[in-house]
Every structure is written in C-alpha cells, then in structure tokens.
Amino acid sequence: xxxxxxxxxxxxxxxxxxxxxxxxxxxxxxxxxxxxxxxxxxxxxxxxxxxxxxxxxxxxxxxxxxxxxxxxxxxxxxxxxxxxxxxxxxxxxxxxxxxxxxxxxxxxxxxxxxxxxxxxxxxxxxxxxxxxxxxxxxxxxxxxxxxxxxxxxxxxxxxxxxxxxxxxxxxxxxxxxxxxxxxxxxxxxxxxxxxxxxxxxxxxxxxxxxxxxxxxxxxxxxxxxxxxxxxxxxxxxxxxxxxxxxxxxxxxxxxxxxxxxxxxxxxxxxxxxxxxxxxxxxxxxxxxxxxxxxxxxxxxxxxxxxxxxxxxxxxxxxxxxxxxxxxxxxxxxxxxxxxxxxxxxxxxxxxxxxxxxxxxxxxxxxxxxxxxxxxxxxxxxxxxxxxxxxxxxxxxxxxxxxxxxxxxxxxxxxxxxxxxxxxxxxxxxxxxxxxxxxxxxxxxxxxxxxxxxxxxxxxxxxxxxxxxxxxxxxxxxxxxxxxxxxxxxxxxxxxxxxxxxxxxxxxxx
Numbered sequence: 001x002x003x004x005x006x007x008x009x010x011x012x013x014x015x016x017x018x019x020x021x022x023x024x025x026x027x028x029x030x031x032x033x034x035x036x037x038x039x040x041x042x043x044x045x046x047x048x049x050x051x052x053x054x055x056x057x058x059x060x061x062x063x064x065x066x067x068x069x070x071x072x073x074x075x076x077x078x079x080x081x082x083x084x085x086x087x088x089x090x091x092x093x094x095x096x097x098x099x100x101x102x103x104x105x106x107x108x109x110x111x112x113x114x115x116x117x118x119x120x121x122x123x124x125x126x127x128x129x130x131x132x133x134x135x136x137x138x139x140x141x142x143x144x145x146x147x148x149x150x151x152x153x154x155x156x157x158x159x160x161x162x163x164x165x166x167x168x169x170x171x172x173x174x175x176x177x178x179x180x181x182x183x184x185x186x187x188x189x190x191x192x193x194x195x196x197x198x199x200x201x202x203x204x205x206x207x208x209x210x211x212x213x214x215x216x217x218x219x220x221x222x223x224x225x226x227x228x229x230x231x232x233x234x235x236x237x238x239x240x241x242x243x244x245x246x247x248x249x250x251x252x253x254x255x256x257x258x259x260x261x262x263x264x265x266x267x268x269x270x271x272x273x274x275x276x277x278x279x280x281x282x283x284x285x286x287x288x289x290x291x292x293x294x295x296x297x298x299x300x301x302x303x304x305x306x307x308x309x310x311x312x313x314x315x316x317x318x319x320x321x322x323x324x325x326x327x328x329x330x331x332x333x334x335x336x337x338x339x340x341x342x343x344x345x346x347x348x349x350x351x352x353x354x355x356x357x358x359x360x361x362x363x364x365x366x367x368x369x370x371x372x373x374x375x376x377x378x379x380x381x382x383x384x385x386x387x388x389x390x391x392x393x394x395x396x397x398x399x400x401x402x403x404x405x406x407x408x409x410x411x412x413x414x415x416x417x418x419x420x421x422x423x424x425x426x427x428x429x430x431x432x433x434x435x436x437x438x439x440x441x442x443x444x445x446x447x448x449x450x451x452x453x454x455x456x457x458x459x460x461x462x463x464x465x466x467x468x469x470x471x472x473x474x475x476x477x478x479x480x481x482x483x484x485x486x487x488x489x490x491x492x493x494x495x496x497x498x499x500x501x502x503x504x505x506x507x508x509x
Contacts, residue, residue: 003084004084004085004086005034005035005036005061005084005085005086006032006034006035006085006086006087006107007032007034007035007036007085007086007087007088007089007103007106007107007166008035008036008038008079008083008084008085008087008088008089008169009027009035009036009037009038009089009090009091009103010038010040010076010079010080010083010088010089010090010091011023011024011027011037011038011039011040011079011090011091011092011093012040012042012072012075012076012079012092012093013039013040013041013042013044013048013052013075013093014042014043014044014048014069014072014075015044015045015046015048016044016046016048016093016094017044017046017047017048017050017051018094019093019094019095019212020048020051020052020093020094021051021055021493022096022493023091023092023093023094023095023096024037024039024051024052024055024062024093026096026097026100027091027097028055028059028061028062029100030097030100030101030102030103030104031100031101031103031104032103032104032107035061035085035103036061036063036083036084036085037059037061037062037063038063038065038079038082038083039052039056039062039063039064039065040065040067040075040076040078040079041064041065041066041067042067042068042069042070042071042072042074042075043067043068043069043070048093049064049066052064063082065078065079065082071181071183072092072179072183072186073179073180073181073182073183073186073190074179074181076090076179077178077179080169080172080173080178083169084169085169086168086169087106087107087110087118087166087167087168087169088166088167088168088169088172089103089106089165089166089167090162090163091163091209092163094212094215095163095209095210095211095212096210096212097208097209097210098121098123098207098208098209098210099207102120102207102208102209103166105120105204105206105208106118106119106120106165106166106204106208107166109148109202109204110166110168110202113150113202115150115200115201115202116167116168116171116198116201117165117166117167117168117171117194117195117198117200117201117202118165118166118201118202118203118204119145119161119164119165119166119201119202119203119204119208120145120164120165120203120204120205120206120207120208120209121134121143121144121145121164121204121205121206121207121208121209122134122136122143122144122161122164122207122208122209122211123207123209123210123211124210124211124212124213125210125211125212125213126213126214127212127213127214127215128214129214130433132210134207139158139250139253142156142158142161143160143161143164144205144207145203145204145205146205147203147205148202148203148204148205149202149203150200150201150202150203151200151201151202151203152199152200153192153195153196153198153199153200153201153244154244156195156201157239157244157246157247157250158247158250159188159191159192159235159247159250159251159254160187160188160191161191161209162187162188162190162191162194163209163211164208164209165201167194167198168198171194171197171198172194175197177190177193177194177197178190180231180234182227182230182231183223183224183227184220184224184225184227184228184231185227185228185230185231185232185235186227186231188231188232188235189231189234189235189238192235192238192239192244192247193238196238196242220262222266222271222273222274224262225262225263225266225274226273226274226277228259228262228263229255229259229263229274229277229278229281230277232251232254232255232259232281233251233277233280233281233284233285235247235251236248236251236252236281236284236285237284237285239251240284240285240286248285251285252285252287252290255278255281255290255294256290256293256294256297257297260294260297260298260301261298261301263278263294264294264295264298267291267294267295268295275291278290278291278294380407381399382405383401383402383403383405384399384400384401384402384405385397385398385399385400385401385405385490385496386398386399387407390500393502393503393504394500394501394502395407395409395488395500395501395502395503396498396499396500396501397488397490397496397499397501398496398497398498398499399495399496400493400494400495400496401490401491401492401493401494401495401496402492403492404489404490404491404492405489405490405492406488406489406490407488407501409488409503426472426474426475426503426504426506427472427475427488427501427502427503427504428470428471428472428500428501428502428504429461429470429471429472429499429500429501429502430468430470430471430499430500431468431496431497431498431499431500432468432497432498433467433468433497433498434463434467434468434495434496434497434499488501488503
C-alpha cells in the first residue's frame with residue numbers, strides 16, 4: 001500500500017461484535033482499495049477484538065489501536081491523530097456503507113472538484129424490519145442532495161449525518177478540529193465547525209451511508225442527558241455567533257421536541273444541574289421559557305399517544321365483534337354443507353348398492369422420476385439454526401449461525417447410477433428474507449458402489465441482499481454413480497429467515 005492512502009477510515013469500537021464484521025466487510029471490500037482502516041478498540045469486553053484480529057491478519061490495511069474506554073469522541077480523535085490519508089472518513093461499527101462504490105464516489109468527486117469536504121446521501125435501516133428509509137422531509141431533507149454541486153454552509157445549515165462525508169485531513173488537523181469530550185451530541189458540535197471552516201462542500205446525489213436504528217439503548221442517565229443539552233447549547237451558541245439563523249432554530253427544536261423526553265424527568269424533579277444547563281441555553285440563544293415548552297410538548301405528545309391508542313383499542317373491539325359474527329355465520333354454513341354432503345354420500349351409497357358397484361379408493365402415485373432425498377437426521381436445533389424437516393422432502397432453516405453449522409442428508413442402502421439412469425442431483429433453495437447469506441453443499445460421492453468414494457465440495461452460493469429469492473442449483477454428476485451423504489452448511493454469522501432447501505434426484509432433460 002502507498003505511504004499516503006487516499007482515505008483513512010476511522011472506526012470507534014465498543015462492544016459491537018454483533019454488527020462489526022458486516023461493517024468491516026463493507027469497508028474492506030470498497031472499490032477504492034487505496035485506504036487505511038483505523039479501528040480504535042475503546043475497551044471492548046465482548047468478542048470485537050477477536051473479529052478485528054482475524055480480519056487484520058488477512059488485510060494489512062486494517063490497523064488496531066487498543067485503549068481503555070474513553071468514549072466515542074476521544075476514540076475518533078485518536079484515529080484523526082494516527083491517520084495518514086488525504087481524506088478522513090468516519091463509520092460507526094453498527095452501520096455500513098450503502099454499497100461498495102461509496103468511497104470511490106466521494107473521493108473522485110472531491111478530487112475532481114478540489115473540494116475540502118464531500119458528502120452524499122443517507123439511508124436509515126430499522127432493526128428487525130424490512131426495507132429502509134431514504135425519503136426525508138422537513139429539516140431531514142438535508143440528509144440527501146438533489147444534484148451534484150457545491151453547497152455553502154450558510155446555505156446548508158445542518159448538524160446531523162457527518163458519517164456520509166469525507167474530509168480533507170489537513171483541514172481537520174491544521175485547524176485543531178477534534179471531537180469535544182461529550183458522551184452524547186459530540187458529532188453535531190464537530191460537524192458544524194468543520195463545515196463552517198470549509199465554507200463550502202461538494203454534495204452528490206448518490207446514497208453513501210446506511211445508518212442502523214432501533215437497536216440502541218434509549219435510556220440515558222443524567223450525565224448523558226446533561227451532555228446532550230450541553231452539545232445542543234454549544235451548536236446553538238456557534239450558530240448565534242455566526243448568524244446561522246436556521247441552524248439556531250433547529251437546535252431549539254432539537255432541545256424542546258426531539259430530546260425533550262430525556263430532559264423531562266429531571267425538569268419535573270427540579271434537578272439543579274439540568275435546569276442550569278437549560279438556563280445557559282436560554283442565555284446564549286435569547287430563547288425564553290424552554291422548560292415550559294419541553295413540558296408542554298411532552299404532555300401534548302402523551303395526550304396524542306393516548307388518543308391514538310384509545311382509537312386503536314376501539315377499532316380492535318369492533319374487529320373482534322365483526323369476526324365473531326362472521327365466524328358464527330361461516331360455522332352455520334359449514335355445518336349445513338357437511339349435513340348436505342353426508343346426505344349426498346348416503347344417497348350415493350344407496351345408488352351404488354342398487355347397481356352392485358363397490359366404492360374404490362384411489363391412491364395417488366408418487367412421481368418415480370423425481371426422488372426426494374431421504375434423511376437420517378430429523379428436525380433439530382444447533383449453533384443458533386433451527387433445522388426443521390417439513391416431511392415432504394423439504395428442509396427449513398431459521399436463525400443466525402453461531403458458527404459454521406450443517407444439516408446432514410444421507411442416502412442409506414441405496415445407489416443412484418446417474419450415468420445409467422440419466423439422473424442428476426439438484427438443490428432448490430428459497431427464502432422470503434435473507435441477510436448476506438452464504439450456504440454451500442458438499443457430499444460423499446463415488447464412481448462405483450464401495451469403490452473410490454470421496455468427500456467432494458459441490459457448490460457454494462452467496463446471496464448478499466435482504467430481498468427474498470428462489471433458485472435451483474444443479475450439480476454436475478458426470479463421472480459419479482452415487483451420493484452417500486450431502487451436507488447443507490451455513491457459514492458463521494449468517495442470518496436466515498425461513499430458508500427452504502429441497503434436495504432432489506431428477507431426470508436429465
């Protein structure tokens with residue numbers, strides 16, 4: 001790697017083993033390869049360091065810096081001081097880049113336009129839910145850019161979403177632009193000062209960064225709430241001093257609406273420290289009655305929530321009554337039809353008896369050309385994956401693999417001569433939802449029964465998406481007479497949601 005990377009990617013890490021590997025994969029697999037990845041392990045006590053060590057062993061661009069827990073702001077500052085790249089990028093270990101060309105887009109746009117700062121679009125994915133949010137309104141509309149061009153900060157005046165930008169390293173270091181020692185709201189304080197110093201930045205319309213939401217702990221202690229108010233106050237003071245009126249009003253909204261739920265309990269208990277911080281906010285901004293506005297917004301929000309819940313409850317009561325009536329009607333109709341069917345059968349029996357004809361039982365014949373694979377193992381749960389034999393030749397897998405895990409399919413006391421019988425082996429697979437799924441099949445196969453048997457890797461399939469899929473994979477059986485055992489394997493860390501496997505031996509077309 002060159003002595004001067006094009007981009008230094010700084011990642012502060014504290015106990016994020018659940019998401020860390022996926023995050024690092026989106027960084028290390030970027031099209032822009034001339035990067036360094038500075039991972040500041042901020043005193044993690046889970047398996048984060050093991051993941052870092054594993055990936056650092058295979059990719060020399062990844063550097064690990066271990067330190068005692070000092071907070072995310074100081075971890076980023078360490079990364080800034082250690083970075084050597086032309087530009088700096090920041091990503092949190094529970095987020096990811098939107099695609100593998102994200103850094104390439106930002107770097108090329110920045111260089112081609114001589115931009116000190118360059119940023120792109122933002123998306124939000126919600127934990128446990130499909131899809132993502134990429135359409136924003138109101139002040140959040142500033143999360144995206146409608147066209148590729150320069151924007152002045154006086155035009156922009158926004159404080160959130162610093163991760164989707166890259167920053168000229170000299171601009172940051174030479175102006176001493178480091179993150180403040182706050183446990184919350186340190187990002188906006190840093191972000192507005194950087195963009196103010198840069199005066200303008202180049203915005204691109206393409207999506208760059210995917211922020212994960214819904215998994216964080218929203219229960220903030222007093223210190224964190226105090227830091228939120230302090231951070232909002234710092235940004236508001238900066239906006240007031242520099243004539244950023246839109247940003248100043250935005251910070252008022254941040255305090256009295258977005259973060260009101262955190263300050264509310266302390267205001268109700270007349271907490272001196274929180275009250276003091278709010279009074280400082282009022283003093284530096286000129287806004288009045290902030291405490292009353294916080295209380296009023298919380299009460300209004302609760303009243304609105306109560307009304308909404310009551311409305312939903314009433315609708316549920318009406319739906320229950322509707323379904324009860326419909327169920328009674330359907331039951332009566334079913335009883336009537338069953339009685340009618342019973343009468344028809346009795347009449348038919350009489351007719352057949354009169355004609356001297358006996359009733360025949362029709363047995364459905366199985367298609368002898370397609371053979372479902374018989375299993376020695378049945379349903380089980382292991383290594384985080386629940387394997388379920390659905391009883392019709394299909395296997396269902398659900399869960400997150402704690403390690404490489406497998407389900408064994410065995411063909412006992414039987415041979416399948418593929419060459420003679422014109423058969424082949426295939427596996428159908430499909431799922432409504434997947435998450436960067438990688439599975440593969442392997443097996444014990446042989447040229448002749450009892451001779452030259454061997455284990456053979458058959459096929460690996462990687463699906464790096466969250467959309468559903470349905471595919472059939474055929475295995476080349478030429479030169480082999482039989483399978484002894486087939487292994488369906490799912491790699492460690494992969495998540496599957498009702499993934500269906502259907503192994504079959506079928507005719508060659």
